[in-house]
Amino acid sequence: MKSFTYERARTPAEAAASVAKIPGAKFLAGGTNLLDLMKLEIETPTHLVDVQDIGLDTIEDTAEGGLRIGALVSNTALASDKRVRRDYGVLSRAIVAGASGQLRNKATTAGNLLQRTRCSYFYDTNMACNKRQPGSGCAAIQGFSRQLAVIGTSDSCIATYPGDMAIALRVLDATIGTVKPDGATRTIPMADFHRLPGDTPQIDNVLERGELITHVDLPRPIGGQHFYKKVRDRASYAFALVSVAAVIQPDGKMRAAFGGMAPKPWRVEAAEAGLHEDRAAAMETIFAGARPTEENAFKIPLAQRALASVVAQTRS
Amino acid sequence: MNGKGELAVSRRGVIVGGTSAVALASLPATGQERVPAKAPAAIPVKFEVNGKPVELTLDTRTTLLDALREHLKLTGTKKGCDHGQCGACTVIVNGQRINSCLSLAVQHQGDKVKTIEGLGTPEKLHPMQAAFIKHDGYQCGYCTPGQICSAVAVLDEIRAGVPSHVQDDITARPSVNADELRERMSGNICRCGAYSNIAEAILETAGAKA
Numbered sequence A: 001m002k003s004f005t006y007e008r009a010r011t012p013a014e015a016a017a018s019v020a021k022i023p024g025a026k027f028l029a030g031g032t033n034l035l036d037l038m039k040l041e042i043e044t045p046t047h048l049v050d051v052q053d054i055g056l057d058t059i060e061d062t063a064e065g066g067l068r069i070g071a072l073v074s075n076t077a078l079a080s081d082k083r084v085r086r087d088y089g090v091l092s093r094a095i096v097a098g099a100s101g102q103l104r105n106k107a108t109t110a111g112n113l114l115q116r117t118r119c120s121y122f123y124d125t126n127m128a129c130n131k132r133q134p135g136s137g138c139a140a141i142q143g144f145s146r147q148l149a150v151i152g153t154s155d156s157c158i159a160t161y162p163g164d165m166a167i168a169l170r171v172l173d174a175t176i177g178t179v180k181p182d183g184a185t186r187t188i189p190m191a192d193f194h195r196l197p198g199d200t201p202q203i204d205n206v207l208e209r210g211e212l213i214t215h216v217d218l219p220r221p222i223g224g225q226h227f228y229k230k231v232r233d234r235a236s237y238a239f240a241l242v243s244v245a246a247v248i249q250p251d252g253k254m255r256a257a258f259g260g261m262a263p264k265p266w267r268v269e270a271a272e273a274g275l276h277e278d279r280a281a282a283m284e285t286i287f288a289g290a291r292p293t294e295e296n297a298f299k300i301p302l303a304q305r306a307l308a309s310v311v312a313q314t315r316s
Numbered sequence B: 001m002n003g004k005g006e007l008a009v010s011r012r013g014v015i016v017g018g019t020s021a022v023a024l025a026s027l028p029a030t031g032q033e034r035v036p037a038k039a040p041a042a043i044p045v046k047f048e049v050n051g052k053p054v055e056l057t058l059d060t061r062t063t064l065l066d067a068l069r070e071h072l073k074l075t076g077t078k079k080g081c082d083h084g085q086c087g088a089c090t091v092i093v094n095g096q097r098i099n100s101c102l103s104l105a106v107q108h109q110g111d112k113v114k115t116i117e118g119l120g121t122p123e124k125l126h127p128m129q130a131a132f133i134k135h136d137g138y139q140c141g142y143c144t145p146g147q148i149c150s151a152v153a154v155l156d157e158i159r160a161g162v163p164s165h166v167q168d169d170i171t172a173r174p175s176v177n178a179d180e181l182r183e184r185m186s187g188n189i190c191r192c193g194a195y196s197n198i199a200e201a202i203l204e205t206a207g208a209k210a
């Protein structure tokens, strides 16, 4: 691991200003992803701004009837919250489907959103990887790509966004609140937060340098039955091959977002109306333009079956 | 575009590798010259371990795991993968289990850390330790301190109502059963495969307490 200096910020504004001011500085939340990558020298920050003392660790009711989740709320606390379990079950389910109990105790809401890909070539510093080292090439495209993305990819990167929580946040139309180093705040819809790789796969999301996530807002509850189905190589403690977050209403109308398929949570609202009438056709629209490799083409029928199994579970 | 198996090592990496395979393995292939290291940043860290206050001055890079093992000589906590993948390093911080390998010691100023040495002693075993012995919940024993710390915290998590992936009804209070324990313990890998005896030991401890 490269040497770095360390500070604890006391307020969100102080944290954002520190990271903006010091070249090579990064925020440190739980550390479960950043430290992992620092040990491999994939991330090499010169300075860490620990945000554990800046507050932002509560879940509050909003005036609109939704919830405001502080950026530092742990995955365990978020999944355990009574209001979340009652009104946003898909979110609790997605979180407890991810990582392990130990990791969820330390992982934060913001850190989870910002976790980097699990492409094994990204992790192997001997291999070409445009995301880790821009311009070096992509060893995955002609390599082992079984785990990797089928849609939203580019010629420079086919990595997935690996997380579970974000898939549920996408289906719930959550928004992300941030503060910039100059004190300006903004609200970013989940749909616009993670980026597709294009020819700059090193940039995962739309955050600017020093921009701190302060909270995630959930709109008022939408009812329905909530599901998170995760298909993986072992029953627990493994990343998704394919996952689906779905909210299904009593009349059969549904929302569905997919994980493990793309560089971001994959949801096509325009096709959702068709999902309860002609699911096969709607799924074709959702994954139109997919460019799977020979090794990961199985993900498209697997996503269809994952959604079919969720629909079969609905109680009338 | 690089194909399968093609290496992207820098020329410098290749030269170094020619003389020392170990150096190659630890060199990041950034293609950049390594600058001479500055004096590493060291800062004072104070926390409590097994009820006793400790004060250390540590390189910022020191993980909680290395602080416990290398600096405090509490070698009960084990290093398996050092990447959050095996659970051997599990300790209980402020009442919650975490992977001490994925946490910097400096993140724990003021925290209360409990390790396997603080749970019980050979003379006065924690009930979970006694149950692991009774049920043969180990073979080589390497994963065992992590398993036991994790198991003690799991029962607290169930009591506190933390939900799990195997619950049918996510709003319900979780119960103690073999499926729940297997799911909740999945962050602790056992290479010897003592899983069913581990599950029995935890079940018995839960029952004895209930």
Ligand SMILES: Cc1cc2nc3c(=O)[nH]c(=O)nc-3n(C[C@H](O)[C@H](O)[C@H](O)COP(=O)(O)OP(=O)(O)OC[C@H]3O[C@@H](n4cnc5c(N)ncnc54)[C@H](O)[C@@H]3O)c2cc1C
Binding pocket: A026, A027, A028, A029, A030, A031, A032, A033, A034, A035, A036, A051, A071, A097, A098, A099, A100, A103, A106, A107, A108, A109, A110, A111, A112, A113, A114, A115, A162, A163, A164, A165, A211, A212, A213, A214, A237, A238, A239, A240, B083, B084, B085
């Ligand atoms: C073995 C293993 C298995 C895992 N399995 C899963 C899984 O199945 N599913 C899953 O979803 N995840 C999984 N994870 C990933 C885990 O969920 C993440 O590591 C965790 O959520 C990251 O949160 P953190 O708070 O520790 O982030 P950190 O590591 O502290 O930070 C991550 C990044 O976010 C930045 N950051 C943190 N907070 C802020 C903020 N407020 N504003 C701006 N930037 C910020 C940091 O600078 C850093 O770049 C796994 C991890 C491991 C090690």
Ligand code: SF4
Binding pocket: A117, A119, A120, A121, A122, A128, A129, A130, A131, A132, A137, A138, A139, A140, A141, A148, A156, A157, A158, A159, A201
């Ligand atoms: S798919 Fe993306 S992350 Fe994986 S090797 Fe290629 S560029 Fe790197």
Ligand code: FES
Binding pocket: B078, B079, B080, B081, B082, B083, B084, B085, B086, B087, B088, B089, B090, B099, B100, B101, B102
């Ligand atoms: S050593 Fe920490 S999880 Fe393996």
Ligand code: FES
Binding pocket: B137, B138, B139, B140, B141, B142, B143, B144, B189, B190, B191, B192, B193, B194
């Ligand atoms: S007892 Fe040997 S690894 Fe678990």
